[in-house]
Amino acid sequence: MHRAAPTRRLVLRLLAGAALIPVRAVPQEAPRDQGIGGTGARPDDIPGEGDRGIGGTGVIGTIRRFGSIVVNDLRIAYPDDVNVRIDGVPAHAADLRVGHVVHVVAHADAGGLATRRIDVTREVVGPVESVRGGNLMVLGQRIAAAGIAGRWAVGDRVAVSGLRRPDGGVVASLIERQADGPARVAGPVRR
Numbered sequence: 001m002h003r004a005a006p007t008r009r010l011v012l013r014l015l016a017g018a019a020l021i022p023v024r025a026v027p028q029e030a031p032r033d034q035g036i037g038g039t040g041a042r043p044d045d046i047p048g049e050g051d052r053g054i055g056g057t058g059v060i061g062t063i064r065r066f067g068s069i070v071v072n073d074l075r076i077a078y079p080d081d082v083n084v085r086i087d088g089v090p091a092h093a094a095d096l097r098v099g100h101v102v103h104v105v106a107h108a109d110a111g112g113l114a115t116r117r118i119d120v121t122r123e124v125v126g127p128v129e130s131v132r133g134g135n136l137m138v139l140g141q142r143i144a145a146a147g148i149a150g151r152w153a154v155g156d157r158v159a160v161s162g163l164r165r166p167d168g169g170v171v172a173s174l175i176e177r178q179a180d181g182p183a184r185v186a187g188p189v190r191r
Helices: 008-018
Strands: 057-066 069-071 074-077 083-086 089-091 101-109 112-114 117-120 124-132 135-138 141-144 157-164 170-177
Touching: 057 157, 069 101, 074 101, 101 157, 135 157, 141 157
Parallel strands: 074 112, 083 117, 141 170
Antiparallel strands: 057 069, 057 101, 069 074, 083 089, 101 112, 101 117, 124 135, 124 157, 135 141, 157 170
8 A cells, every 4th residue: 555645735734733732831830030021121110020021012013093093903092191202202192193103012901902102113204315106215215105195206305104125115104294303214224
């Protein structure tokens, strides 16, 4: 009797089934270093907790709706006096816009998520160098702006929120006019 060699598809099915087998969790005898909880920030408002991670959930994404903020389909509530920073500069919740890319550490609160701080980082702030179809060039950064409301001309000073593609270009989620302030580019430094 000849047996066929297992195919990649068969192996993947077996592995998927193995993930469904319950595994007994082993309790930890005494609290030890339990990591950082996913964001790298350490809480400074919980005295006596020691090095037990920060809890919470690090969320990076684009604001899609308000009524709290909705980021990556997560509704994250915030208090009226939430600490907001846009490009490192103190701001207010009223300055947040649909399309801003935010960095948030959220924690469980009344059956949902809440945060005390919202950081907005725009990918590039500076003058438009060229406009071609639905694309802009700002400080040497290629910006895909198709579907973004607004008309831009060479020399307009803009702030671009969006996500970087692997090729380094930015897919814009929001382009705002920026009258003043320093020019800046967020991202990895390349020679």
